[in-house]
Amino acid sequence: MPASIPRYLAQTAQRLPDKVAIVSRERSITFGELQAQAQATALCLREMGLQPGDRVGICMEKTIDQVLAILGVLHANAVVVPILPRLKAPNIRHIIENSGMAAMVTDADRLGEVSDFAGITRLITGHGEVSNDWPNLPYLRRFTQPRNIFDRIGNDNAAIIYSSGSTGRPKGILISHRNLAEGADIVAEYLGTREDDRIGCMLSFNFDYGMNQIWQTIRQGCTLVLHELALPNDLFAMMAKERITALPVMPVFITKMFDRRLKVNTAAFDFSALRYVCSTGGRLSDDMISDLRGAFPQAQVYSMFGLTEAFRATYLPPDKLASHPQSVGRSIxxxxxxxxxxxxxxxxxxxxxxxxxxxxxxxxxxxxxxxxxxxxxxxxxxxxxxxxxxxxxxxxxxxxxxxxxxxxADDMIKTKGFRVSPTEVEIEVVRHPEVVEAVAFAVPNISVGEDVACAYTTVSGKPLPEAVFRQFLKGGLPSHMVPALLLHFDGFPILGNAGKLDRKAIKQAALERLAATPPAA
Structure with a gap:
């Protein structure tokens, strides 16, 4: 039998039909229900005319319905194309057109954001193109026993995850069913994920690390508890109430969780159930490690590293964190x-x-x-x-x-868990009528991985008012791509006779200026 997430779900649903698989706010769903409703979603997609191998975009809030949409596409042997809701229109259009997307599943809140694309792809809200009655369709009552309904093999395409490329447009990484299944097996093995675990999920399902929490849950038969990190107290209260045993994070989340300005008293919460914390997307600082160990002294801390082209490359065992804090670990x-x-x-x-x-x-x-x-x-x-x-x-x-x-080597900027192309930032910066040239680059910031910085020149030779300039950039860039640092230059050096900007020299001059600038009071 092929290694695939639908196969794993069928096995777990047969073994643990009444166990809660996912909790989202006041709603929950068992593995048996998850299997039946994923199959129902697949039937709906097929009856709408979608074929095996068709690409299906998913642009939704992180809920049980988003999980059902993802699993329904996989069950139909179609291809999941996650779309981050806050992406700007040009990049969404590029993903739709580049993938040859047959349809996009969205929710009522995001229908307005994507309605402009109805002319190039079908928009599906809930289980229908005009309705939003996801949990209540008659299809859901057709199934009394979970069963596989569409054939697939492990090498079939399962997902295309788009990440920024050096060309300035996101490029899609093609992932097989076998990749997803074996990634779940590997991570569960080295983390020791168990059937009795309760995973606290702050992560988005729009990239591989977040989706892997779904795959691990299905593979191991544990429970996934969805949460949106807004205030640390809300997260900590949820962890205590739900008896969370596993907490996947990124450095930017750790920074928010232990924001000194909020003066959160972690000692007021019971975290005794927590077995491990795992992090990827950037190196853990000494302060981050200290905060995690101070709040969760009994939990093991795993530092991980990878690239979307191969999901995960290395992990650092918890007992090596103190002796090798700068290392990304050994092979998975x-x-x-x-x-x-x-x-x-x-x-x-x-x-x-x-x-x-x-x-x-x-x-x-x-x-x-x-x-x-x-x-x-x-x-x-x-x-x-x-x-x-x-x-x-x-x-x-x-x-x-x-x-x-x-x-x-490609100078990509990794900030807040996202890979950002300098070219994409520069394209938007030079849209400002006063900007002549722009060079974007990374500046180390252990709280978020790296800050996006941008040097620029202007027609007048004078710097733009920073608040107004940043507001302009927010109109064309998602928040994680808006430069945290904007540096005005009178002019840029060029390389030899080629007339190209000397990007290395520009970045070096900018870093020297930043180093010479005293921190704000």
Missing amino acids: PDCQVMVLDENGDECPPHVVGELVQRGATVTKGYWNDPENTAKTFRTHPRFPGETLVFSGDRVYRDENDFIYFVAR
């Missing part, structure tokens, strides 16, 4: 992470090379982009007939095979 199970030089040979310890990964989580390449696929997904003489991911990330290993991250 059933995968091999190598540090290779430009000739494809292994680098000796402490010599920087490229992170190259092979194994179960390596995805299928970039959708509709053979040129970039050929650059990143390549073969190696040591592993004939196998495709590896050449990440572009610069890393080194020590004598004990612990990996240390150095830099991203």
